[in-house]
Amino acid sequence: xxxxxxxxxxxxxxxxxxxxxxxxxxxxxxxxxxxxxxxxxxxxxxxxxxxxxxxxxxxxxxxxxxxxxxxxxxxxxxxxxxxxxxxxxxxxxxxxxxxxxxxxxxxxxxxxxxxxxxxxxxxxxxxxxxxxxxxxxxxxxxxxxxxxxxxxxxxxxxxxxxxxxxxxxxxxxxxxxxxxxxxxxxxxxxxxxxxxxxxxxxxxxxxxxxxxxxxxxxxxxxxxxxxxxxxxxxxxxxxxxxxxxxxxxxxxxxxxxxxxxxxxxxxxxxxxxxxxxxxxxxxxxxxxxxxxxxxxxxxxxxxxxxxxxxxxxxxxxxxxxxxxxxxxxxxxxxxxxxxxxxxxxxxxxxxxxxxxxxxxxxxxxxxxxxxxxxxxxxxxxxxxxxxxxxxxxxxxxxxxxxxxxxxxxxxxxxxxxxxxxxxxxxxxxxxxxxxxxxxxxxxxxxxxxxxxxxxxxxxxxxxxxxxxxxxxxxxxxxxxxxxxxxxxxxxxxxxxxxxxxxxxxxxxxxxxxxxxxxxxxxxxxxxxxxxxxxxxxxxxxxxxxxxxx
Amino acid sequence: xxxxxxxxxxxxxxxxxxxxxxxxxxxxxxxxxxxxxxxxxxxxxxxxxxxxxxxxxxxxxxxxxxxxxxxxxxxxxxxxxxxxxxxxxxxxxxxxxxxxxxxxxxxxxxxxxxxxxxxxxxxxxxxxxxxxxxxxxxxxxxxxxxxxxxxxxxxxxx
Numbered sequence: 004x005x006x007x008x009x010x011x012x013x014x015x016x017x018x019x020x021x022x023x024x025x026x027x028x029x030x031x032x033x034x035x036x037x038x039x040x041x042x043x044x045x046x047x048x049x050x051x052x053x054x055x056x057x058x059x060x061x062x063x064x065x066x067x068x069x070x071x072x073x074x075x076x077x078x079x080x081x082x083x084x085x086x087x088x089x090x091x092x093x094x095x096x097x098x099x100x101x102x103x104x105x106x107x108x109x110x111x112x113x114x115x116x117x118x119x120x121x122x123x124x125x126x127x128x129x130x131x132x133x134x135x136x137x138x139x140x141x142x143x144x145x146x147x148x149x150x151x152x153x154x155x156x157x158x159x160x161x162x163x164x165x166x167x168x169x170x171x172x173x174x175x176x177x178x179x180x181x182x183x184x185x186x187x188x189x190x191x192x193x194x195x196x197x198x199x200x201x202x203x204x205x206x207x208x209x210x211x212x213x214x215x216x217x218x219x220x221x222x223x224x225x226x227x228x229x230x231x232x233x234x235x236x237x238x239x240x241x242x243x244x245x246x247x248x249x250x251x252x253x254x255x256x257x258x259x260x261x262x263x264x265x266x267x268x269x270x271x272x273x274x275x276x277x278x279x280x281x282x283x284x285x286x287x288x289x290x291x292x293x294x295x296x297x298x299x300x301x302x303x304x305x306x307x308x309x310x311x312x313x314x315x316x317x318x319x320x321x322x323x324x325x326x327x328x329x330x331x332x333x334x335x336x337x338x339x340x341x342x343x344x345x346x347x348x349x350x351x352x353x354x355x356x357x358x359x360x361x362x363x364x365x366x367x368x369x370x371x372x373x374x375x376x377x378x379x380x381x382x383x384x385x386x387x388x389x390x391x392x393x394x395x396x397x398x399x400x401x402x403x404x405x406x407x408x409x410x411x412x413x414x415x416x417x418x419x420x421x422x423x424x425x426x427x428x429x430x431x432x433x434x435x436x437x438x439x440x441x442x443x444x445x446x447x448x449x450x451x452x453x454x455x456x457x458x459x460x461x462x463x464x465x466x467x468x469x470x471x472x473x474x475x476x477x478x479x480x481x482x483x484x485x486x487x488x489x490x491x492x493x494x495x496x497x498x499x500x501x502x503x504x505x506x507x508x509x510x511x512x513x514x515x516x517x518x519x520x521x522x523x524x525x526x527x528x529x530x531x532x533x534x535x536x537x538x539x540x541x542x543x544x545x546x547x548x549x550x551x552x
Numbered sequence: 553x554x555x556x557x558x559x560x561x562x563x564x565x566x567x568x569x570x571x572x573x574x575x576x577x578x579x580x581x582x583x584x585x586x587x588x589x590x591x592x593x594x595x596x597x598x599x600x601x602x603x604x605x606x607x608x609x610x611x612x613x614x615x616x617x618x619x620x621x622x623x624x625x626x627x628x629x630x631x632x633x634x635x636x637x638x639x640x641x642x643x644x645x646x647x648x649x650x651x652x653x654x655x656x657x658x659x660x661x662x663x664x665x666x667x668x669x670x671x672x673x674x675x676x677x678x679x680x681x682x683x684x685x686x687x688x689x690x691x692x693x694x695x696x697x698x699x700x701x702x703x704x705x706x707x708x709x710x
Contacts, residue, residue: 055697125694131654131671132696214655214670257555278588279666281673285587293574303566307559362577363586366666370657370692439661441692447700452688454661507554543594543672549654551629551696 011082011497012090016401018099019085020487022078023398025107026071027483033067034476036060041428041469044462046446056445057123057552064126065117068382069145070110075390076235077102077152080179082397083238084156086497087173088163095158102152109144112137123552125443127221128201130212133548136205139197146190146197153183164514171509174255175242175499181262182234184516185227188523189270192223204548211545215282215538222273223531230269230298232382234262236389239342240309243393246498247338250316253308255502259513261301261308267523268297271530275360279369282541287534288362294530295360302353309346337406337414338395338498344418345388348425352380355433370443373436376429384425388418391479396495398486405493410482417482420475428468435461589667589677597671600626600652609633611645618644619678625649625689627656627669630698632689636705639681646678657692660706668693681708 011019036059042048043056050056081099085091091099115137116122122138160180163172171177196217204212241258245251252258274291277283317328333339355377358364368374395406395414406414436442440458449455512518555563580586600606605624612622623645626633639645649658651669658675659666667675691702 057694057697057699060694123697129655129693132694214672218670254554254556257559277668279668281589281591281593281668281670281675283590284592285581285590288588288590289578289581292577296570296574299570300563300567303563304559307562311556311559357573362581362588366588366664369666370659439659439688439690441657441659441690441700443694444690444692444700449688449690449700449703450705452661452703452705453686454688455690541592541594544596544598546597546654546671549629549696551654551698 008086008089009497010494011085011401013401014096015081015085015091018091018096018103019078019082019397019401021100021103022074022081023394023483023487025110026075026078027480029066029071029074030476031480033063033071034473036063036066038469038473041462041466044444044446045466046448046459046462047466055120055123055552057125057443058117058120060443061117061123061125062114065113065142068126069142072232072382072386073106073145073149076182076231077106077149079235079238079390079393079397080156080182081152082401082497083175083242084159084179086175087499088159088176091155091159092162095155095162098151098158099155102148102150102155105148105151106145107148109141109146109148112141112144114141116141120552127225129221130201130204130214130217131546131549132552133205133550136202139201139205143194143197143202146194149190150187153186156180156183169511171255171259171511172514173499174252174258174502175238177259177513178234178238178242178262181266182231182238184520185234185266185269186231188520188527189224189227189231192220192273193225196220211547213539213542213545215280215542216535218277218280219273219283219531219535219538222276223270223527224273225276226273226295227269229378229381230265232386234265236342236345236386237262237305239389239393240305240346242500243498244309244339244342245312245316245500247336247396248313248316248333250312250319250500251503252500252506253311253315253503254506255509256507256513257304257308259509261304263513263519264301264304265298266519267526268294268301270523271526272360274530274534275365278362278365282538283534284537287530291530292360292362294526296357299357335411335415337411337418338392340415341395341418342389342392344422345385345392348380348384348388348422352377352385355380368436370441371436372432372440372442375442376432376436379425379429379432384421384429388421391417394479394483394486396498398483399490399493399495400497402487402490403492403494404486404490405495406486407490410485410490413478414482417475417478420471420478424468424471424473424475426468428465428472431461431464431468435465589675591674591676593674593676594672595650595674597650597652600650605648606650611637611639617646619646621645623647625658625704626652627658627691627702628652629654629656629696630691630702632658632702632704634704636707638707638709641684641708641710642680642682644678644680646676648674648676650674654695655693656695656702657690659690659692661688661690663687666692681706684708684710 122134317331322328
């Protein structure tokens with residue numbers, strides 16, 4: 004691999020940092036919105052100046068769920084590709100910048116409409132609630148921008164393959180390519196509903212919208228969206244973490260296989276978000292439930308691979324006994340410890356996810372705050388803490404600075420604080436959800452109902468957790484600013500793990516995109532064609548738009 | 553492609569568990585009939601008030617069906633009709649609901665009744681009320697500024 008850069012080219016580094024600035028501004032804004040929500044829901048606090056709870060909620064979802072994640076992921080994937088497959092060409096970098104500015108312009112358009120209270124429709128924007136057309140247009144630009152951004156990664160991958168015929172691509176580049184493909188296939192759904200349904204409808208070109216078709220297209224996108232968030236964390240777990248702790252990657256082939264399985268099984272599964280909906284046949288719901296559960300297989304493979312790496316490392320350092328290796332792990336290194344907390348949170352998060360996707364159990368927790376608790380463990384702990392762990396080395400690597408001992412220590416405190424805050428908040432959300440407390444709802448005593456009064460102590464616990472989390476966010480922002488502008492000059496490593504000598508040669512079949520994208524398309528057609536035709540053939544009259552906020 | 557022996561054991565155990573799990577879900581759904589609410593019936597959302605059974609919301613005794621009562625709800629921003637209802641203990645009830653405007657939720661807290669109400673569609677669920685008490689109905693899908701005020705009440709009485 005003659006193109007391997009030990010250090011990212013500064014021109015690519017600048018592009019990466021541009022993405023990260025937006026991502027961390029989003030963290031600040033979205034984190035504040037989250038804090039305010041938990042305070043309102045405790046019943047002890049009222050928003051000032053006529054700001055609406057649902058306005059804040061829209062800010063929180065859009066800014067953290069869509070903006071922070073997409074910008075961070077695009078930046079990280081560009082960095083990983085540039086590091087392992089070589090500096091981007093001028094054209095590829097230009098695509099990256101065009102993508103970045105499109106996404107930024109779209110974000111500003113959507114944000115303006117939310118602040119003007121013309122788009123309090125949450126980040127899922129379910130019709131027939133109708134936002135201002137500029138909101139939909141802004142979100143479209145974010146998606147289109149991400150495609151152009153992704154083209155930089157795909158372009159680099161293609162040129163690497165041309166220069167290295169017959170060779171498997173660098174592992175983390177391969178993973179970035181899988182995630183970019185996943186993203187493009189998935190966003191076709193949301194782009195379709197926005198471009199063909201919601202935009203013409205909000206502009207008044209058409210009167211009515213088919214609600215079920217719009218929701219189905221949204222959830223065709225909505226579930227792979229969560230894997231789009233998760234796979235970059237897996238990239239760090241598979242490729243970066245082994246190098247950080249001084250171990251080898253357990254198996255290159257199995258890592259690629261698990262990524263391919265995620266590509267196949269994360270898309271044809273959107274119905275498990277629609278199990279409680281009247282317009283979809285239960286047999287088709289069940290089929291997609293089965294496909295949903297197939298991601299259990301790559302998840303188990305990932306868990307095995309990670310802990311195999313940890314254990315073999317500990318044993319190579321002389322650990323004995325069943326769990327002796329655990330003590331040998333570098334707990335003092337934030338680049339390891341913070342993502343590790345994220346990995347741990349994925350255990351209860353995954354278990355909760357099994358409940359959510361179950362055909363019948365879903366009925367108990369659907370749209371309760373249990374679901375909010377669930378994705379604050381997956382996205383807002385496992386994924387986000389891994390992103391923070393990446394930030395600790397990637398930002399100084401790019402800015403030519405170092406993570407000092409003091410910052411490393413602060414970073415560990417930050418991770419621990421996050422875990423404590425999230426235990427309170429997510430734990431209370433899970434518990435209240437089982438008792439029936441709904442998600443996405445402002446504080447309410449529900450006409451003095453006895454059942455609703457049982458939820459209030461949990462809501463106070465959520466506010467306590469939310470406050471601790473907000474302190475952790477401030478610490479994170481402080482560390483980010485330090486690493487970007489103030490930390491001492493020096494060389495910070497971009498850790499890329501090497502494959503264990505015992506691992507076998509990687510088969511080339513993984514690079515056969517015709518095969519994998521072909522199977523992906525077949526699975527999607529299998530899971531969606533007939534129910535989608537049913538929806539259109541049996542559609543009721545469409546809905547006019549409502550502005551009820 | 554080589555796989556470590558322990559990984560094989562781990563995956564065989566994991567996939568085996570998954571198969572058992574999916575079988576349980578499948579038997580429950582298709583043999584015991586525990587399907588999520590999927591009525592597949594449609595309605596004109598602008599003519600709900602004049603379409604049976606939604607022209608007469610409330611509890612109605614029925615004969616010759618698998619259930620004893622039909623409990624009909626109409627949802628609109630930000631209320632359910634009826635706002636309060638009494639159901640006799642042990643009654644087997646088919647809950648039938650729809651919405652006149654945007655998407656609403658229909659959740660009876662502390663029970664398994666939980667369904668989406670979408671404009672143009674009718675949602676149904678059959679259940680037995682076998683515990684005395686007051687049950688809160690609430691909207692669990694965001695529908696606008698009064699979303700959290702949208703409630704109704706079921707009193708199960710002897």
